Amino acid sequence: MKLSRDIMRFFIIPVVLLVGIIVTAAFTVFYTTTARTSSGKIISSNWPKEFTHDFSEYINIMNGTPTISDTGKNLLVKNDLWIQILDATGKEVCNYDKPSTVSDTYQPYELLNLYQYGVGQYSVFVSSVNAGDTAYSYLIGFPLSISKVVTYVDTDRYNSGKTLIIMIIILTILLILALTVFYNVVISKSYERIRESLGSIASRTYKPVAGHRFLREIYEGLDTLNHDIALADRQREKDTKAREEWLANITHDLKTPLAPIRGYAELLSETNTDIPFERSRKYGAIILKNTLYAEQLVNDLKLTYQLQSNMLPLKKETLNVTRFVKEVVIDILNAPDLEGRNVSFISNSEAATYFFDPLLFRRAVTNIVVNALAHNDTSTEVSISLDADSGVKLTIADNGNGMTPQELDDLFTRYFRGTSTEIKAEGSGLGMAIAKQIVEAHDGVICAESMQGVGTTITIVLP
Template structure:
């Protein structure tokens, strides 16, 4: 069975199972949850429940309103009043309304009420309704004694916005009687708590949520803000219980019909949602995996698939947004696979170049040795003692060159595989480097080159293997000499930082181009000539880099054609080591 058919069959079975489950589930929940939600809303937040429910159950015709007595009774129990205002601003219905209230309102007055949610001493809960009865504006009012009490407490107990410590016992006693507590915020930070907290880690948006959705919390919050002291007092009180409302529906057939339709609707909706959200992306992923199996790493999606998944601006379409991170992971995986493929190709070329370089270096001395061997083997030549001595010297020199080349080649792989054991000692850098390069200054055969050393003003101590690190300096110095003409200035500097030591070897020679700099440490990079000195042999820079890395250091090259080259070795500094324990 094809993947598309399997997905279709899977979601068809899911549709059937989901429909059966959803039908009985919603049938049960409809009878239970609806009643519980209404009861819970009225029990935990009666005011909000009445404000949201009364406009939907009220019957208004020609500005004449009828309201069930149970709602009037609940409002009376909660000390609420209600006014209903028509489009002309006239009050068409009053319930428990104080005599001081108006029977008609201007637009400005209504807008002010909407903005401040206050009317005189009353807290107003406005509700606009235009569902069945036309357009009417409901005003529910309640005198918030707790908020008024909090204001009085602030005026009586505060000092510069905070609770006065001298009068604090009186405030704590009142809070204890109410089983509440007060939090004081100043400049957005909680600075004082009075009373016993019933909850911990109340965040800022939790407080805002308590005001808008108080039914979610066991306590209700009252707020008083004082602009003069830039402080806010928050009073937390346990919620008051109120009467619950009887079941709002009376006909069982209506509830059964609603449950069936609701179950069917959600079943179809979820199935369609599953099909678009899960089915189509899976087909895209399967196509990509098939292309990946063929080695086509560079194409995650075809142009047709991209139009399905992405908008013109490059954003993911809504139906595929769930898999946005997966798409990104696929692209990242494709890039990595493509990069790995390129790296493999580069490695193959590099290995071929290494072998070609080694073959080139071996071929030249072997040709010389082979040529002299034929000459010695032949009876055509009568060599003098001096000539035989010269031939022997050439054969020995070429043999030593080949042996050194093989040893360096083996050493490179040992260094790369951490097959070399270091014997580290603590040394003083200035003394060590100056001694290591001193032999170049004393070598009369290098008198055409200028050598200078600039040490650091203070002793610097590092831990390294002196034998191997001497070879690093030798390779770098020989490289600077070998590849630059006479009269080149070579300068060695020691620089220190709080955490590292920098050894810089600079010359003002011919320099290198960008390609040479990039490949200097990465491969067997130079055409060799056995007439040159044998130090380095094209592997010297790779050996130097590997030894530096074994010492947890780093090496960098900066060069410009015609201006010279600068090589910097960075090694970690041993500040904690005592100078008495150092060795040169």
């Protein structure tokens, strides 16, 4: 299988991290176990101890007096070192290049401190040389800062444990490499599956991945994403279809008033036609009626997009909400085509006030009530109740034909025009959508319940 560049990153990153850890550990060991001489040469931090121990071969004892060979002196000069030879009592018997700050005689504890902490800028190491029954100690000063770290361990266990420690380190590195390879293989396969899933979601051919224990949350998220996209696609198709139907209806409805407007306008514009005054006034009334109908269609379309885009600022006032709703109902019943319809109104408070936009809220209530009257026969009863104790709860119920579940789902959808009777659907198809937008612009909630043969109830709740 050819690995993509992204999958290679899964392999490279942990390998680079592992190499970085090994390099860091090696550098730390090297940095802490080496020292730099005054000449810039890198040496092992154990070198001064070994040098001091081996320097005894350059010390000659003749007639009970220790001397330093020329070779030894050259080594001291070459490495910028000094030496001091002491007898059994701690007194100096010989030295070479010893600094003036170094004492000539020592007590035992002073030798211990000198070895442990050095003197000045020098680290001091101690060894001894024997000549028969006489022993001499010698100190060599190194221009380095080397600490003597002492750890007490069981020698047998330490010697045998070094092999075990090395094996543990090797096994740990191998385990890290094995886990790195294993998880990279798992992650790379999961990555390929996720990438394929994203591609199938984009092409709308996604199938849920089964048995995904590793990265389960990601796969569940992909399932949710695919489900949401599928819902959005269906809603978009539904909206597109509704929009196309609405455009067709609006085009037809606009042509309907334009035809008589044009026809009667042509009659009135003919100069050679003697039209009686009464007929001219009748023609003008028809033109005016159809013009108002066309204007209403355009205004509805403009209003719904203004509300959707928050381009219409609310002009709120504090008004008596009971009186307001009662006046809206009276104005509706005063319309000639709705006169005599059975509409009742009750309220639990006559003095309740509320802060709202009267023009927009009038439009919302009018749309709902007129919709209930227009889509039911003349014997339908419409009851309006207002509860204004806490906020506003306005309920508009009818005992008409009711709606199908599909019609109920589409009730507040823009462009939807439904009817529960055999009559032709009229209006712009935006009335209920506008009512919903107005209620939501007041931070309210509107909901509908309906059952065929029982009726429909619409409830508005304002906070």
